[in-house]
Amino acid sequence: MSGNAHSVALAVDALRRGWPIAIRGGAGTLRLLAIETADAERLAGFDPEARAPVLLSAGRAATLKLANQRDAAAPDAPVLIERVPWLDFDTATALSDPQFDLATPLKGPFRAVPVEASDAAAAALRLARIAGLLPAFFALAGEDAGAITPADIESHEDADRLRIVGRARLPVAGAEDSEIVAFRTDEMPGEHIALLIGQPNGAAPLVRLHSECLTGDMLGSLKCDCGPQLKAAVAAIEAEGWGILLYLRQEGRGIGLINKLRAYALQDQGFDTVDANTRLGFAVDARNFRVAARMLALLGQRQIRLLTNNPDKVATLRAAGVDVVERVPHILPANPHNAQYLATKRDRTGHEF
Ligand SMILES: Nc1nc2c(ncn2[C@@H]2O[C@H](COP(=O)(O)OP(=O)(O)OP(=O)(O)O)[C@@H](O)[C@H]2O)c(=O)[nH]1
Numbered sequence: 444m445s446g447n448a449h450s451v452a453l454a455v456d457a458l459r460r461g462w463p464i465a466i467r468g469g470a471g472t473l474r475l476l477a478i479e480t481a482d483a484e485r486l487a488g489f490d491p492e493a494r495a496p497v498l499l500s501a502g503r504a505a506t507l508k509l510a511n512q513r514d515a516a517a518p519d520a521p522v523l524i525e526r527v528p529w530l531d532f533d534t535a536t537a538l539s540d541p542q543f544d545l546a547t548p549l550k551g552p553f554r555a556v557p558v559e560a561s562d563a564a565a566a567a568l569r570l571a572r573i574a575g576l577l578p579a580f581f582a583l584a585g586e587d588a589g590a591i592t593p594a595d596i597e598s599h600e601d602a603d604r605l606r607i608v609g610r611a612r613l614p615v616a617g618a619e620d621s622e623i624v625a626f627r628t629d630e631m632p633g634e635h636i637a638l639l640i641g642q643p644n645g646a647a648p649l650v651r652l653h654s655e656c657l658t659g660d661m662l663g664s665l666k667c668d669c670g671p672q673l674k675a676a677v678a679a680i681e682a683e684g685w686g687i688l689l690y691l692r693q694e695g696r697g698i699g700l701i702n703k704l705r706a707y708a709l710q711d712q713g714f715d716t717v718d719a720n721t722r723l724g725f726a727v728d729a730r731n732f733r734v735a736a737r738m739l740a741l742l743g744q745r746q747i748r749l750l751t752n753n754p755d756k757v758a759t760l761r762a763a764g765v766d767v768v769e770r771v772p773h774i775l776p777a778n779p780h781n782a783q784y785l786a787t788k789r790d791r792t793g794h795e796f
C-alpha cells in the first residue's frame with residue numbers, strides 16, 4: 444500500500460518536471476504527458492508520430508463548446524480531442540489554458556474521440572490537480588511497466604494515512620493558552636495543523652476548518668474573506684474557553700496556489716469564482732473534508748460545534764462519523780473587493796449567509 448502511494452509521489456514529481464507517466468485502469472493503460480510542463484520537443488519525443496489525442500476534463504470541454512460531443516450518459520467524463528495535423532503543441536496549449544480563451548480564437552473544428560481507458564483518464568485529471576497543474580494531457584494508449592493505478596492515487600489521498608507527528612505549546616496573539624499539533628502522511632509535502640485553544644471543559648469544542656489561502660491569510664487579500672475569518676475564528680474559540688482550529692493545506696479549495704491565481708486572472712476577465720474553476724477544468728470545490736474528520740479522531744474529539752457557513756463541511760464530517768451538534772455561523776463584514784465573491788458563494792455554492 445505505501446509502496447504504491449510512493450510511486451504516486453514519484454508520478455506527481457515527474458509531471459511537474461515535464462516527464463511522461465503511465466496510468467493503468469481497468470479499461471486500459473494510458474501513457475500521459477502533461478501539457479503545462481511539456482514543450483514541442485518533449486512532445487515530439489513522447490509522440491514521434493504525432494498521434495496522441497488531447498485529454499481534457501468535461502468542464503474544460505464544455506467551455507470550449509465541445510460539450511455536444513461528450514458522452515451524454517456520462518456528462519462528467521473526461522474528453523479526448525482527436526489529434527489532427529494542425530493540432531500542434533501551441534494549439535494544445537490553447538486548448539488547455541483558459542488564459543488564451545479570449546485572445547486567441549481556436550481554429551477547430553475539433554472532434555472528440557471515444558475514451559476507452561476512461562478510469563485511467565479520470566485518474567490522470569485527478570493527478571494533475573494533486574500536482575497543481577492544469578488538467579490537460581497528451582494521451583497514448585499502450586502498456587508501460589511503471590504504470591500506477593487509480594487505486595494507488597486513491598490511497599495516496601487517503602485521509603486515514605494521516606498521523607500526528609509533533610506537538611508543542613504555542614501561545615498566539617489573542618489565544619495564549621494554545622497548543623499546536625502537526626499531522627502528515629509520508630508522501631504529502633504539506634502538513635495539516637491543529638491549534639488547540641484553551642483547555643477541554645467537558646463540552647463539545649467549537650471547531651473551525653480553515654482551508655489554506657496564502658493570499659488571504661498572509662498577504663491580507665481583500666478578494667476573499669479568509670484572513671478575517673481566520674482571526675475571528677481564533678477569537679471566537681478563545682471566547683468560548685475551549686476549541687480547535689484546523690488549518691488544512693487545501694489552498695484554492697484544493698486546486699493549489701498557481702491554479703487559484705489562474706482562476707483569479709479569469710475573475711479579472713469577469714468570470715465568477717465558480718465559472719473560473721470550471722473553465723480551468725476543475726471541480727468548483729476539490730477539497731476533501733474527511734481529512735478534518737481524521738484529524739479530529741486522532742485528537743479524540745467525536746462531538747463538535749462547527750464554525751462555518753458551508754453546509755458541505757457539516758455533511759462531510761457527519762458522513763465521516765463526527766457528531767456535529769451545532770453549526771455556528773461565521774459571517775464577517777464584506778468589503779468592496781469581496782462583496783461579489785461572497786454573493787456568489789451564497790447564490791451558487793450553497794453557503795448560508
Ligand atoms: N479556486 C478558488 N479558491 C478560492 C477562491 N477564493 C478563495 N479560495 C479558496 O477557498 C478556500 C476558502 O473557502 P471558502 O469557500 O471561502 O469558505 P469555506 O471554507 O467553503 O466555508 P466557510 O467555512 O463558510 O468559510 C481557501 O482554500 C481559499 O484559498 C477562488 O476564487 N477560487
Ligand SMILES: [Zn+2]
Nearest residue numbers: 656659667669
Ligand atoms: Zn482566501
